[in-house]
Amino acid sequence: MMKLSSEPFLWTLFSAGGVVAALLVPVHLLLFGVAFPLGLLHAPSYEHLMALVGLWPVRIYLFLLCSLPLFHWAHRFRYTLYDGLRVKHLNEVIFALCYGGAVVGTLLAGYLLWSL
């Protein structure tokens, strides 16, 4: 029997995104956001990165790294707006902005990775 509520699906996406964000985002942000710009570690060359990104498994990995954490953010931020700011009356708008944003980001990631 199909459940009509979309919540289980969204929660599953949120959980998957949470796992990806927890496992992978710290090291990526540490390297590319802090260590390389500050010169703490030797930054990889353009060629090395392009070589890595040329491999299809890496592209799929990067796609998931971009997409799933966005859905994690969308779900959590939606509930934070409901609870933190008590704006539940803007229900549909928040829903659209959050998950819509995640979808846009996913499409962008897909497009960029496909055309690299």
Added chain:
Amino acid sequence: MKDTIIVEIPRYSPERDAEPHFQRFEVPVYKEWVVLDALNYIKDKLDGSLTYRWSCRMGICGSCGMMVNGEPKLSCATFLSTYARNGAAVRVEPLRYFPVIRDLVTELSDFLAKLKRVKPWLLREDEPSLAQGEFLQTPEQLEEYKQFSMCINCTLCYAACPVVGLDPVFVGPAAIALAQRYNKDSRDEGAEERLAILEHPEGIWGCTFVGECTRVCPKHVDPAGAIQQYKLTAALDWVKSFVMPLGRKNKDVDHAGKAA
């Protein structure tokens, strides 16, 4: 000269007041006294009009839930001496996020309605005859739900949960934990029915895992854990409904004297 402590209590009478006003009482501190003893002393010796709920005075009936210095506590299980350092006052208020009928007494009918809605009793397709004997349950089967069965309906978890305060329609920790207690009971067959009731933004999905409910629970029920497990079950159930649309078979339960 024995120690005393100031107990601050908001007094509110619906016929008389538009909002509560704090009143201070000086109460002696004995080593073995709990906050409930202080309230009984006040009612007995200082102001007989003070109104509050209590019954068993030993942490099992769930009647005496109150906010003590901003924390949801059972007044019969909270020692007064903890608060009696350096002449500090202790503030005793009615449980948060409930309407106040009078003084420290809260209105619980909404909670009771929510509890009833989740059907916290054994749901079965068929009622076996008495001749078949009682249901048998192994210790392992009991362990599956025993923790959630310890709930005394004291509603401390409702006072701790910010979602209850922000969204009064949210079913709340205790109701969901008790639904899960029956879902996990091997004698029960109502998991699908309860899931249909709770699978809503006001049910399990309203919970954002703040975790305060588990922290304040005097019986260590862990309602937050129950709700997260319930979410996982609901999510897996949803996945299964795509992969295996034919439905699941009923659980087999042993009866004393007859093969399952």
Added chain:
Amino acid sequence: MPEKPLSKAPIYTEFHPRWYRPHVSVYWWLGQRQYLKFILREISSVFVAWFVVLMLLQLRALRSGPDAYSRFSHWLQNPLVIAINIVSLFFVIFHAITWFNLAPRAMAVRVRGKQLPEIMISAPNYAMWVVVSAGVAWLVLR
């Protein structure tokens, strides 16, 4: 079956109209340390989203060629951007730690009838975190 809300409004007895109903303030989350920690945990998701934005910008720069990528790397060295990224790093690590500590609560894993202590589920998560991070670092730094 259409989705029905559990109830339209809370149900209270009709015979008591004059109860005191305290108002929950918009700043409820500042009232208690545990509430503040909770909101910070939830806000960490914004910094996770910021990382994805960075990632998309990086991919766009890579796609546009070495000059664009070098401009992007230069932009990353802007002190304001570095400051934002350091703050983001703290929040993202906060997310990871709270996630690994809380995720086991959703799984009631039983071995021989006894529930596994939570550390036995969160410890492997931490271990995997270290291994995966090391793997990514090695691939990038090679």
